[in-house]
Amino acid sequence: MVGAASAAPGNGGGPDRREYIVGVSATEDDPKGYVKQHLKGNEEVLSSNETLNTTVVGLPENAAEPAHENFRERQKRADAVKYVEENVRLTAQLAPNDPQYGDQYADQQVNAPDAWEETFGDANVTIGVVDQGVKYDHPDLDGNMDDAVSNYGRDFVDDDGDPYPDALSDEYHGTHVSGIAAAETDNGEGVTGIGNSSVLSGRALSERGSGSTSDIADAVTWAADQGADVINLSLGGGGYTDTMKNAVSYATDKGALVVAAAGNDGRNSVSYPAAYSECLGVSALDPDETLASYSNYGNEIELAAPGTNVLSTWTDDGYEKISGTSMATPVVAGVAGLTLAQYDLTNAELRDHLKATAVDVGLSTEKQGSGRVDAGVAVTTDPESGGGGGGGGGGSGGSTSTSVTGSLSDYSDGDCLRYAFEYGDPSKVVLDLDGPSDADFDLYANTGVDACPTTSDYDYRSWTTDSQETISIDGPDVSTDLHALVDSYSGSGEYTLTITEYE
Missing domain, CATH: 3.30.70.80 (Peptidase S8 propeptide/proteinase inhibitor I9)
Incomplete structure (x- = not known):
């Protein structure tokens, strides 16, 4: 593990x-x-x-x-x-014609064969794997690498253009993760991935299995700039950092769905980056669909997936089984890619659809979120129909948006805004701030508190180095109005704040 x-x-x-x-x-x-x-x-x-x-x-x-x-x-x-x-350093969180398909269980557990009746995936859908390097010439991966980028990715550890593993015997994690999400399916070789998405490799963890915050953040922003539809983060450790928060916020604003591992400490505390609101946090299940003993859990978990003894590609061109929330995360990323092959969805719509079509396996929401991800239901359920697998918490209903404009004069200026909820029990509320490019505005919010936040006392904050800020709140407290503060850290100009509520 x-x-x-x-x-x-x-x-x-x-x-x-x-x-x-x-x-x-x-x-x-x-x-x-x-x-x-x-x-x-x-x-x-x-x-x-x-x-x-x-x-x-x-x-x-x-x-x-x-x-x-x-x-x-x-x-x-x-x-x-x-x-x-x-x-700080973060660490790795560890019926087609493919001959070893019978040795796999994860694909069957998430009902991928039902999805494959509709689609095996689309090479135009890209999954960015920010991890150790990927052995991109593995015979079960070489056809699903993103050839729009030289050497199928970039190495942020060694700062060069080739993400191939430095030491094949030690650096297997990225290859294993990639195979779970997107090993070639129905190719008569080895194992199946969840679907035939294209893999983009951002090598941010070394052969020792760890990487710095800055390298990982660089890889996340780079993958987003390359147009990755889904970004897989099977890594974690340490606590909240503004740098990583801003990186996943940037990727989300660019349209990527960021999927991250809950962590392998077996405790009620979800690791960062999975704990950021921008990330879809994933817990790991055993084959009997109980929570794996090693899996972290908590309020930030949104989906669960099989993570124990998962068979996938290895750096000796063969296949091995390992366990961890690292393995559960690419199952979800692969299902996300397979769903995008069938439907044209934004990252927010995709996130809600995966949750709405998840299957309740009888665990608490802290352990399974909306439920165990289900490829069959996700691909065969039209997102516009509002149907799902009964997982709950998916937020697949309607939405309503309100926008307000204003201006700030200098670094000492700020506007406090009050918003009355329109839905009695919204699944989520998202605040988007669009401010001037030559200034630095920040966004703060309070829920369940009948008072405006301040820059030192707040429930939620988006604090990037520019004026594009987003706060996403799942299951907001509607006992009071929502209060938001738009604050100038530096500079002046006009802004637009959009608040979107989801049923």
């Missing part, structure tokens, strides 16, 4: 470096240059992400703690710096 390990600092700068991510407001068009102005001594810029306006800075590992504290405080005092956080 590939498990979640505790997060630890450090990344590509080597063992002699301790790294920090500095988030710079979009009002500065050169985040790397801005951060450099505030460096001293042996502090060194290692990399930057212009999409997220972040810069990674390395300090000598043997530097005394006061030197690290001095660096953090000096950066925070800079006007355009929004946050400074350690660059």
Whole structure:
């Protein structure tokens, strides 16, 4: 079982470096240059992400703690710096004619054969696998790799254009995950994936099975920019970081459905990034559809899927069984890809449809979310019909939207807005802020509290380095009106806030 390990600092700068991510407001068009102005001594810029306006800075590992504290405080005092956080490492969370199909159970458990009566999938649907490198010449994967990109992806660990595993005997996780979602189906070879989607490989975990926050965030934003329809994150560890939150928010805004593993600690606490509201969190089931003993669970779980002893592609060109929420996650990603082969859906519609067509396996919502994902029901149920598999919580009904415009004059300005719910029991409410490109506006929200949020006291926050913000709240508390704060971190201009309520 590939498990979640505790997060630890450090990344590509080597063992002699301790790294920090500095988030710079979009009002500065050169985040790397801005951060450099505030460096001293042996502090060194290692990399930057212009999409997220972040810069990674390395300090000598043997530097005394006061030197690290001095660096953090000096950066925070800079006007355009929004946050400074350690660059922690995340870890891997571990009837067709294909001859080993009979040795598989995950595809049958999610009723993929029923879906295959309609479609085996579509190569125009892309699943971005942010993980270890993928052995893209595996005979059961080579036909389903995304050939629109050189070498089918990018390596963010070694910073080059080839995501092929560095050490095949050690670096198997990305290949196994990819095979679960999209090994070639009905090709007379090996095993079946859930469907014939195209795999885009973003190598962000090394052969040791771990990768830095910055590399993973870079891979997520890159996959979104390449047009990935679904992004699979079979990884986790550590806690909330603004950098990763902003990366999955960016991918969601670009139209990708981000699917993430709950974690393998066997406790009531969903790991990040699965715990972000932008991510569809997945728990793991045993073959008898009980919750796997290793699977994390909690309120952030939206779907469950088989994760124990799942057979898939291996880096020796063969096939192996391993377990983990890492394995359950690509089952959901594969079903998402198969559904997109049948229906033209936005990522929000796809997310709701998968939940509406999930099957209740008798677990609590904290353990199964809306239920066990079901490919057969998802593909054979027209999303416009509102039908489903009885999983509950799918939010497949109607919606209503309200927009308001306003303007902020400078960094000290903010608008508090009050919204009265139209539905008695909405499944979800989404707040979208569209602000000026040359300013940095932030969005805060309260539910169940009859008061406007502040920048230091709030229930929900979207705090990217630009003015495009989104807050998604499942099952909002409607006992009071919703209160939202649009705040200027820097700059001025007009904005539009759209609030969408789902039945």
